[in-house]
Amino acid sequence: MFTRTLAALSLAAALAAPFNLNAKTVVDSERASFTIETVADGLKNPWGLAFLPDDTMLVSEREGNLRLVSPDGQVWPPLQGLPEIYAKGQGGLLDVAIDPDYANNGRIYFSYSEPGEDDSTNSTAVASARIQDDKLVDVTRIFSQQPKVKSNAHFGSRLVFANDGTLFVTLGERYSQKDDAQTLDNHHGKVVRINTDGSVPADNPFVDTKGALPEIWSYGHRNMQGAAIHPQTGVLWSGEHGAQGGDEINLDRAAKNYGWPVITYGEDYGGGEIGEGFKKAGMETPVYYWLPSLATAGLTFYTGEQFPDWQGDLFVASLKAQTLSRLDIEGERVLHEERLLKDELGKRLRHVVQGPDGYLYLLTDESNGAIVRLVPAD
Amino acid sequence: MFTRTLAALSLAAALAAPFNLNAKTVVDSERASFTIETVADGLKNPWGLAFLPDDTMLVSEREGNLRLVSPDGQVWPPLQGLPEIYAKGQGGLLDVAIDPDYANNGRIYFSYSEPGEDDSTNSTAVASARIQDDKLVDVTRIFSQQPKVKSNAHFGSRLVFANDGTLFVTLGERYSQKDDAQTLDNHHGKVVRINTDGSVPADNPFVDTKGALPEIWSYGHRNMQGAAIHPQTGVLWSGEHGAQGGDEINLDRAAKNYGWPVITYGEDYGGGEIGEGFKKAGMETPVYYWLPSLATAGLTFYTGEQFPDWQGDLFVASLKAQTLSRLDIEGERVLHEERLLKDELGKRLRHVVQGPDGYLYLLTDESNGAIVRLVPAD
Numbered sequence: 001m002f003t004r005t006l007a008a009l010s011l012a013a014a015l016a017a018p019f020n021l022n023a024k025t026v027v028d029s030e031r032a033s034f035t036i037e038t039v040a041d042g043l044k045n046p047w048g049l050a051f052l053p054d055d056t057m058l059v060s061e062r063e064g065n066l067r068l069v070s071p072d073g074q075v076w077p078p079l080q081g082l083p084e085i086y087a088k089g090q091g092g093l094l095d096v097a098i099d100p101d102y103a104n105n106g107r108i109y110f111s112y113s114e115p116g117e118d119d120s121t122n123s124t125a126v127a128s129a130r131i132q133d134d135k136l137v138d139v140t141r142i143f144s145q146q147p148k149v150k151s152n153a154h155f156g157s158r159l160v161f162a163n164d165g166t167l168f169v170t171l172g173e174r175y176s177q178k179d180d181a182q183t184l185d186n187h188h189g190k191v192v193r194i195n196t197d198g199s200v201p202a203d204n205p206f207v208d209t210k211g212a213l214p215e216i217w218s219y220g221h222r223n224m225q226g227a228a229i230h231p232q233t234g235v236l237w238s239g240e241h242g243a244q245g246g247d248e249i250n251l252d253r254a255a256k257n258y259g260w261p262v263i264t265y266g267e268d269y270g271g272g273e274i275g276e277g278f279k280k281a282g283m284e285t286p287v288y289y290w291l292p293s294l295a296t297a298g299l300t301f302y303t304g305e306q307f308p309d310w311q312g313d314l315f316v317a318s319l320k321a322q323t324l325s326r327l328d329i330e331g332e333r334v335l336h337e338e339r340l341l342k343d344e345l346g347k348r349l350r351h352v353v354q355g356p357d358g359y360l361y362l363l364t365d366e367s368n369g370a371i372v373r374l375v376p377a378d
Numbered sequence: 379m380f381t382r383t384l385a386a387l388s389l390a391a392a393l394a395a396p397f398n399l400n401a402k403t404v405v406d407s408e409r410a411s412f413t414i415e416t417v418a419d420g421l422k423n424p425w426g427l428a429f430l431p432d433d434t435m436l437v438s439e440r441e442g443n444l445r446l447v448s449p450d451g452q453v454w455p456p457l458q459g460l461p462e463i464y465a466k467g468q469g470g471l472l473d474v475a476i477d478p479d480y481a482n483n484g485r486i487y488f489s490y491s492e493p494g495e496d497d498s499t500n501s502t503a504v505a506s507a508r509i510q511d512d513k514l515v516d517v518t519r520i521f522s523q524q525p526k527v528k529s530n531a532h533f534g535s536r537l538v539f540a541n542d543g544t545l546f547v548t549l550g551e552r553y554s555q556k557d558d559a560q561t562l563d564n565h566h567g568k569v570v571r572i573n574t575d576g577s578v579p580a581d582n583p584f585v586d587t588k589g590a591l592p593e594i595w596s597y598g599h600r601n602m603q604g605a606a607i608h609p610q611t612g613v614l615w616s617g618e619h620g621a622q623g624g625d626e627i628n629l630d631r632a633a634k635n636y637g638w639p640v641i642t643y644g645e646d647y648g649g650g651e652i653g654e655g656f657k658k659a660g661m662e663t664p665v666y667y668w669l670p671s672l673a674t675a676g677l678t679f680y681t682g683e684q685f686p687d688w689q690g691d692l693f694v695a696s697l698k699a700q701t702l703s704r705l706d707i708e709g710e711r712v713l714h715e716e717r718l719l720k721d722e723l724g725k726r727l728r729h730v731v732q733g734p735d736g737y738l739y740l741l742t743d744e745s746n747g748a749i750v751r752l753v754p755a756d
Contacts, residue, residue, distance in 0.1 A: 030623075030669055245408075265714070277687075285708045291408055291716070309655075330663045333711045336643070338669070 026377040030338050031309035031326075033377040036345055039361070040073040041370035046363040048096035048110070048159075049353045049371065053103055057371065059363075060110060062092035066136070069371065081129070081136035086113040086122040089152025094124070097159035097167070099196065106130045107138075107196070111157040111169065114144060121148035123187075124155045124171055128196060142198030143169060145187040146213065151176045154223040154241075158298065163234045166193050166201050168217065168252075170224035170238055178261045181220050184212035189260060191224070191238060191252055193217040205255035220258040220283060225350075226299035226316060227252070235332075237287070239296045239316060242266035243274060247296045248286035249316070251332055259283035265291050288334040294321035297365075298351030301329075304358030306376050317349035319365055324349060345372070404755045408716050409687035409704075411755040414723055417739070418451040419748035424741040426474035426488070426537075427731045427749065431481055435749065437741075438488060440470035444514070447749065459507070459514035464491040464500040467530025472502070475537035475545070477574065484508045485516075485574070489535040489547065492522060499526035501565070502533045502549055506574060520576030521547060523565040524591065529554045532619075536605040536676065541612045544571050544579050546595065546630075548602035548616055556639045559598050562590035567638060569602070569616060569630055571595040583633035598636040598661060603728075604677035604694060605630070613710075615665070617674045617694060620644035621652060625674045626664035627694070629710055637661035643669055666705065666712040673698035675743075676729030679707075682736030684754050695727035697743055702727060723750070 024035045039057075048060040057069040064085040065078035085093055091113030099107040107128050114125035123145035129136040154172030161167055173181045173189030181189025184206055192215035193204055206212035217236075226239030226249075236252040246266025250258050262275045263283050279285060290296065299316045314327040314334075321342065328336040341349070347364035355361050360374040402413045417435075426438040435447040442463040443456035463471055469491030477485040485506050492503035501523035507514040532550030539545055551559045551567030559567025562584055570593035571582055584590035595614075604617030604627075614630040624644025628636050640653045641661050657663060668674065677694045692705040692712075699720065706714040719727070725742035733739050737751040 286713060287711060289706075289714050291714060328667075333665060334713075335664060336667050336669060 025344060027340070027344050027374075029326075029340055031313075032307045034307070034374045035377055036341070037373050037375050038073075039371040039373050040069050040075050041368060042075060043067070043363075043369040043371065044367055045092075045350070045365055046369045046371065047092070047094050047350055047365075049351055049361060049363055050096045050098045050108070051353075051356050052098060055356050057361075058096050058098070058108060059371065060093040060096050061369075062094070063087050064093045064112075066093060066096070066110060068131075073371075077134065079131060079134060079136055081139055082110075083112070083125075083127060083139060083141065084115060086115040086119075091122060091152060091155050094155060094157050095159045097161065099128075100161050100165060109142075109159050109167065109196070111159055113155050114141075114148075116148040121150050123148040123174075124157050124169075126157075126159065126167075126169055126194075140198075142196065143192065143194055143215070145171055147186060149174050149177055149188075156224050158225060158227040158238075160227045160229055160236065162193070162229060162236070165196070167196055168193055168227060168236055170221070170227050170240075172223035173221065173260065175223075178222070181222070181260050182257070182262065184209065184216055184219060187213060187215065189221040190215075190219050191217040191221065191227075191236070217254055218252050218256050218258060220256075220260050220262070221250075222260045222264075225297040228300050228314070231301050231303045231312070237299070237301075237314065239299045241295060242289070242291075242293050244269050244271070245291040245293050247290040247293045247318075249288040249296075249299070249314070249327070249334070250284065250286050253284075256284050257282060258286075265289045266293065287332060288327065288337075294318035294323060294325065296325075297349065298353070298363075300352050300354055300360075302354055302360065304354055306358035307360075307374075315352045315360065317352040317362060319348040319350065322346050322348055324352060324360075324362065403722060405718070405722050405752075407704075407718055409691075410685045412685070412752045413755055414719070415751050415753050416451075417749040417751050418447050418453050419746060420453060421445070421741075421747040421749065422745055423470075423728075423743055424747045424749065425470070425472050425728055425743075427729055427739060427741055428474045428476045428486070429731075429734050430476060433734050435739075436474050436476070436486060437749065438471040438474050439747075440472070441465045442471045442490075444471060444474070444488060446509075451749075455512065457509060457512060457514050459517055460488075461490070461503075461505060461517060461519065462493060464493040464497075466491075469500060469530055469533050472533060472535050473537045475539065477506075478539050478543060487520075487537050487545065487574070489537055491533050492519075492526075494526040499528050501526040501552075502535050502547075504535075504537065504545075504547055504572075518576075520574065521570065521572055521593070523549050525564060527552050527555055527566075532601040534602050536603060536616075538605045538607055538614065540571070540607060540614070543574070545574055546571055546605060546614055548599070548605050548618075550601035551599065551638065553601075556600070559600065559638045560635070560640065562587060562594055562597060565591060565593065567599040568593075568597050569595040569599065569605075569614070595632055596630050596634050596636060598634075598638050598640070599628075600638045600642075603675040606678050606692070609679050609681045609690070615677070615679075615692065617677045619673060620667070620669075620671050622647050622649070623669040623671050625668040625671045625696075627666040627674075627677070627692070627705070627712070628662065628664050631662075634662050635660060636664075643667045644671065665710060666715075671698065672696035672701060672703065674703075675727065676731070676741075678730050678732055678738075680732055680738065682732055684736035685738075685752075693730045693738060695730040695740060697726040697728065700724050700726055702730060702738075702740065
């Protein structure tokens with residue numbers, strides 16, 4: 001059923017919403033017919049989305065607000081108690097995640113751009129907290145990307161729990177520090193794997209490597225804004241923005257080098273070559289790539305019952321291309337890509353998440369951003 | 379160098395050619411810049427192309443002519459001595475191939491639609507022969523698809539030599555006989571593997587299976603107009619036309635069932651469902667598929683020196699979509715597709731072949747068809 005309940009604070013923005021999906025246009029796609037429903041709008045550049053056990057949504061706005069949104073779409077005022085956030089350029093409050101044991105410990109996690117001591121530098125950090133009424137309590141920073149640098153770009157980040165309960169954090173190379181992605185003495189252009197208290201898992205791949213930061217899981221990445229665990233294999237699949245061309249999906253395995261900036265399928269902004277080509281011994285090729293770039297952001301594997309013919313497919317949200325790519329996956333191969341929503345929605349998409357109801361939820365990246373969902377047509 | 383020497387018999391048609399590529403438009407694609415050169419035209423629906431050791435081209439025209447074309451583009455009169463050919467609908471003279479030991483035995487191979495005794499039925503056959511002056515001699519039919527049926531469609535076929543010297547022949551399911559593709563008592567919708575004298579290799583997968591035709595290599599195919607051996611692995615990669623949607627590239631292995639018409643990514647003409655969906659235990663999924671269909675025809679792996687950044691890529695010619703797809707292959711995965719030539723050439727493409735000079739040669743499927751080639755831009 002179509003529901004659209006607006007919280008008071010978002011009403012004005014909602015009235016000015018440039019798209020009206022009440023007409024319930026049915027999108028007939030390759031494997032499913034669906035309608036696009038607006039769950040909530042008036043959200044300023046929403047970035048991360050996670051569902052609490054009671055189906056309440058936890059949503060981050062990049063400028064630095066963390067909000068609860070009721071299942072019926074009511075947007076609540078920002079939760080109080082966030083740490084200081086550097087909200088400029090691509091920085092701000094980024095991803096959110098719920099502890100797998102939330103029912104017992106009530107913990108949530110969020111990533112954000114953390115200012116340095118003199119505010120001229122910054123990096124991506126991760127904190128955990130509990131929600132108590134309208135505020136965060138027990139806020140604990142569990143990770144801070146090293147080193148902090150002067151940059152407004154390429155913060156990453158997605159937070160994804162592995163099946164063993166460890167937490168993957170995807171981290172950008174800060175744009176200005178791209179060569180750092182190839183060395184292990186820093187967290188630029190890395191996936192890190194940590195315990196939820198911030199400690200380092202004993203089986204991390206570089207814990208015994210001299211000079212390597214022990215949180216590192218994989219390296220040679222650029223700016224990673226998508227990550228998901230494969231529902232059958234448990235393998236991390238990550239997505240990253242390429243330069244001018246070369247957005248990648250990678251099978252993100254321990255200790256592997258994904259090549260940036262030595263190998264890439266893209267080219268430099270303006271057209272120059274980057275690095276040494278697109279293949280090199282000792283460096284991983286992606287499982288799939290886009291050229292030209294879509295500007296891929298969040299991604300998720302679909303496992304729900306609402307769209308039986310989408311089960312096992314990987315959905316990838318994209319910003320510039322304003323599309324939702326459906327990748328038909330067989331084992332570790334992409335057999336086919338279908339691009340959805342460009343014509344019917346036409347919005348920059350920051351993230352895609354499967355809801356507990358089996359619908360696909362999307363975040364539109366706009367100053368009047370929305371949570372929309374795809375619902376099977378009758 | 380651009381050469382365009384016209385044989386007398388094709389001059390009139392050439393003058394009416396609707397495209398003029400003398401302007402040498404440079405196509406800047408993802409991995410190469412090239413120009414499109416017309417090697418020869420005035421060919422009626424050319425279908426198969428192979429190079430003799432002296433770089434002369436052997437070209438089939440579907441209506442039933444087999445011609446030599448000089449490296450400089452001179453089109454010679456049809457070779458005499460072909461067997462009777464059923465040239466209606468999709469039938470006619472189809473693919474051509476050169477014996478791997480041609481230097482010693484001078485043998486060529488061709489596939490064609492062979493009429494039945496009363497001309498109301500037909501099937502695909504393969505013959506070998508030698509070229510002596512302007513005619514074929516020692517013409518020997520080495521294979522005949524069983525049974526013959528009344529149909530003008532889905533003859534296949536491509537002829538590809540495996541590294542062990544056996545010959546793969548791809549065979550359509552004749553459109554009217556699609557259920558035959560699932561049983562082994564016929565050659566409809568099959569790849570067969572034969573010796574060049576027509577005998578059955580002792581290690582064919584079904585030689586000991588009661589009721590199975592011993593030539594069968596794989597089954598469950600629809601209409602296969604593309605096939606190539608992977609240059610490193612020696613594995614057969616085959617391409618087939620799907621129904622309305624669902625053109626496939628398959629890793630074509632012994633004894634495997636590729637699912638038609640039980641599973642398919644396409645739907646019936648007009649929109650009805652076919653079969654039971656798109657996955658089923660015991661049936662192979664493709665390595666890549668297109669939806670909607672491009673109408674994929676010939677394919678080849680590029681291994682030449684002219685386009686270093688295309689090495690290892692799989693090129694797929696398509697009819698309806700008038701494009702040349704470049705598939706970036708890593709192992710047995712397709713990482714990326716680039717579509718070439720739709721805007722710059724805009725012709726139905728029946729086949730793509732790597733020339734001995736390392737250029738890519740294409741056949742345009744028109745009544746005034748051409749051999750064109752892609753040549754690196756200066």
